[in-house]
Amino acid sequence: MKPHVICQFLEHLFDLHCVQIDRIKPGVYRIVEKNGRVYGLKQMNFTRSRLEWMDASLAMVRKRGFTHYVWGTWHDLKQGSTAYLLMDWLPGVSPDPSNxxxxxxxxxxxxxxxxxxxxxxxxxxxxxxxxxxxxxxxxxxxxxxxxxxxxxxxxxxxxxxxxxxxxxxxxxxxxxxxxxxxxxxxxxxxxxxxxxxxxxxxxxxxxxxxxxxxxxxxxxxxxxxxxxxxxxxxxxxxxxxxxxxxxxxxxxxxxxxxxxxxxxxxxxxxxxxxxxxxxxxxxxxxxxxxxxxxxxxxxxxxxxxxxxxxxxxxxxxxxxx
Known part of the structure; x- marks a missing residue:
């Protein structure tokens, strides 16, 4: 997806005004908002019913007290097309497999x-x-x-x-x-x-x-x-x-x-x-x-x-x- 398309998509559906877009890998982007806040944007190749089930399941564990995960809000790029998930960009590193x-x-x-x-x-x-x-x-x-x-x-x-x-x-x-x-x-x-x-x-x-x-x-x-x-x-x-x-x-x-x-x-x-x-x-x-x-x-x-x-x-x- 081209940067200008991403910017239009984020502004229209998320009311987010981005000033920087970095492509991390295919379908994954790092977004910097005008106010300096950093987000991740990820392509989600799933049916609407699967995404709604993911939403509901993760909301369930949060309600039960488990909050140690990163999720966000998704929208279709256009009606009936691929969805994209917008979430906070979490600083840190992955666990060392040898540690x-x-x-x-x-x-x-x-x-x-x-x-x-x-x-x-x-x-x-x-x-x-x-x-x-x-x-x-x-x-x-x-x-x-x-x-x-x-x-x-x-x-x-x-x-x-x-x-x-x-x-x-x-x-x-x-x-x-x-x-x-x-x-x-x-x-x-x-x-x-x-x-x-x-x-x-x-x-x-x-x-x-x-x-x-x-x-x-x-x-x-x-x-x-x-x-x-x-x-x-x-x-x-x-x-x-x-x-x-x-x-x-x-x-x-x-x-x-x-x-x-x-x-x-x-x-x-x-x-x-x-x-x-x-x-x-x-x-x-x-x-x-x-x-x-x-x-x-x-x-x-x-x-x-x-x-x-x-x-x-x-x-x-x-x-x-």
Whole structure:
């Protein structure tokens, strides 16, 4: 969106007169108002009903006392078009994925968010509900993994991905399913979910000397708390080399507010074990042209190599959690 269009949009719908616009990344802008106040403007590619559900859900947790997040007001650029969210620009930095204290603080805030986001929850046509879907997702991924091995897809015939490394990913997928079975996931998933961030890595928290806040709620959903704990461990782990101490710091910080049951801990491990990224790439590979397959094979090889440390972390956590 061009700067003059943004200025007209902000003046017309928000009565805001901007003097500076900085493009941070596609769809995200830093806005400086005439009086010096700084805002963020973010493109929100969602239906109106989903955005209204986000509004209502975040208003619910605020009413229950959780105010440590950044949200704002959205309007359509023009009727029926893409919406943009205007919010305060919060100074600070994201938690350091290698700093155990930072991770503990972020995890504790996540637990507070879950406590405020317990039942009764906001439902409706725009609600995103994902709890109860894990087993089906894991099973579908396992089918793709087995199909590729059984049919000896071309990427398994080259040198970039060894069959032994691939089989390790299959074993991780089976471990994830085994844990769901052992922990009676289907029974648990019929229980009440909580409001989850959905992408709760360090990058979606902002820290300053006085406060920690959550940001970026595009992935907001109703699910089990274990999903958000998994996301924090995984996204931090990608940056800290799958460090066990960092993963345990997340669990420790979370449990300072809300203890996790043994089953909830095991469900965290199930998601860490499940090779979701690889399964997604396999689905794409299965329908790709020959020219597209080379790029996908390179991505799969890089992913399998990168997740060797994650496989080791899963084994460590099975004895620690």
């Amino acid at each position: 155990l204290l930072d991770l503990q603080k972020a995890a504790a805030l996540l637990a507070m968010f879950h406590r405020a986001g317990c039942e009764p929850l906001v439902r409706g046509t725009g609600a995103r509900v994902t709890f109860g879907t894990w087993k089906r997702q894991f099973q579908q991924g396992s089918v793709w993994l087995e199909r590729a091995r059984r049919e000896n897809w071309p990427f398994l015939q080259g040198k970039s991905i060894s069959l032994s490394a691939y089989r390790k990913m299959q074993k991780r997928a089976q471990l994830a399913l085994d844990i769901l079975q052992q922990e009676q996931y289907e029974k648990i998933s019929r229980a009440q979910g909580v409001l989850c961030h959905g992408d709760s890595g360090p990058a979606n928290f902002i820290m300053n000397k006085d406060d920690v806040r959550m940001i970026d709620f595009e992935t907001l959903r109703i699910d089990l708390p274990s999903y958000d704990v998994f996301r924090m461990i995984r996204l931090a782990g990608k940056k800290n080399g799958w460090d066990l101490a960092a993963a345990l710091a997340v669990v420790d910080g979370y449990e300072r507010i809300s203890p996790l049951s043994l089953s909830e801990r095991q469900l965290v491990i199930a998601w860490l074990a499940y090779p979701a990224k690889l399964c997604k790439l396999l689905r794409a590979y299965g329908v790709a042209t020959r020219g597209q397959r080379d790029a996908l094979e390179s991505r799969m090889a890089h992913l399998i190599k990168r997740e060797e440390g994650l496989s080791h972390l899963v084994q460590q956590l099975r004895t620690q959690l």
